Amino acid sequence: MISSKKQSCYSQEVFLPSSVFVADFAQAFAIFLHEHTHILGHDGSRVSDVLTKLIESVLRNRKKLNASEEAWDKLERGSGTNAN
Numbered sequence: 668m669i670s671s672k673k674q675s676c677y678s679q680e681v682f683l684p685s686s687v688f689v690a691d692f693a694q695a696f697a698i699f700l701h702e703h704t705h706i707l708g709h710d711g712s713r714v715s716d717v718l719t720k721l722i723e724s725v726l727r728n729r730k731k732l733n734a735s736e737e738a739w740d741k742l743e744r745g746s747g748t749n750a751n
Contacts, residue, residue: 681699681703681706683699687699689743691739691743692735692736692740695739696732696735700718700721700725701718703721704717704718704721707721
């Protein structure tokens with residue numbers, strides 16, 4: 668879907684293609700994080716610094732993702748699609 672509103676280059680919104688929502692949790696979450704690094708790192712050399720900090724944060728808090736992954740998997744099974 669294309670928005671009629673013009674998006675600012677300083678926007679913190681991330682628009683994901685529908686294909687992300689039929690991917691498995693790990694792939695979908697990785698794409699989501701990747702897109703956020705572009706926002707936080709402003710698409711330049713800071714992207715790799717932001718990505719490194721983001722990976723560190725995810726690894727430190729990985730147990731907090733279990734419930735989200737389980738919910739994602741339930742939705743994926745309920746939709747009748749499987750990206751694997």
